[in-house]
Amino acid sequence: MELQDRVAVVTGAGSGIGRAIALRYAREGCAVGIADLDLASATSAAAEIEAAGGRAMAVRMDVADEGAVSAGVDAIAERFGRLDVMVANAGIQIVHPVEDFPYEEFRKVVDIHLGGSFLLTKACVRHMYPQRSGALIYMGSVHSHEASALKSAYVAAKHGILGLCRTMAKEGGKHGVRSNIICPGFVRTPLVEKQIPEQARDLGISEEEVVKSVMLGRTVDGEFTTIADVADVALFLASFRSNALTGQSIVPSHGWHMG
Template structure:
């Protein structure tokens, strides 16, 4: 069976763990050469080694996505290594939760900087290479919170709403250059980021951790199931490998029905 991404080049941020690592492995399994980027370069190297051990081709890059010079350098390294860039996945992110009245401004800014500003900087660096080749796929990591709010997550929800807007703008701007732009908006995926939220929300909402999982995270799903890493990776591979510019400006929501577009 032909590999969906054979011969393509992808750059993925936040790829040292969680969703980013799983997507990197999935892209490589489908034939992509993958630049694995993470602020923790040792974790990026671990992901790249996993790809190499499976027979794939990967480049590990230490990258702070809020540092424009670092982002530009990482994208340039990728193109220098493989001669092109076909897919960008802006996945780096963190989560900090507080009620607004107790939300330290520096923490609010940190969440927005990593999610939104990191996505912008990666986009800016990537399209410089995609536009001349008249092709490319921009993939943003949104959330069900790109569409709907949740208590305690003012920074995260604001950033994810903004990334949805950025993805739509890039569909308009990228279209004349043959570049597609889409956003994946998963439901709750049981990553370390989500595991960290469970006790924090239990504390701030004064409920049990079990209630956080069953009522807050899964209560609106149709089957009380978490979205999986594989679910998200499958959507990312599909978007990267789509064969025309028909699918652009879209929000894909793998959430077990948590949010229905």
């Protein structure tokens, strides 16, 4: 198994992409800390892993709260004896034109995505640096590289996470810790489903046109990226055999962004 005897923490792992990554890691022998603001969903994911013979621990974590992040990461490392992989996946989406974007909502998006990634990194490297190994994996987006209308907060946050990832490749290298970012195209999660009517309303077009033109118009085949696609990349980055691959952005997007 690719991650035998490794330990990972995955935020936003109670549902969606985070849950798929956690389940995939567990199938590969990894003990997984399931961190989520919704403890019930985290507990459900952990129970699914344990029912299949894996090891998991559910932790309620508000990624915008430094104390909660530090305590949660420490509890996972104490339970399983070490920490090898971090996946900073927690996120939300709020869309508005800039002129109508309430600042408190802009800050909320940035605090959860970028602030949460920073706080999780800070907590995890305290465990990784002394053991001189670890993999930091960030959940970016095609919007780490590209902009879209109505998404000023999300695009700014995802660009920021790309910068954080690259900075950690520089800082972590001397400690044996690599840092990479996954930048998916649109994945049909509840977060994306919520955006379809919102963007239709704000852009004055049909929901079908949002999907066809706004979300998938620049792909090579008009297809959504899948949760399984993203989990495959997360496994690849967590299990890579050396620190040769660091500071890199992997973009599973059906060709939406190439570079």
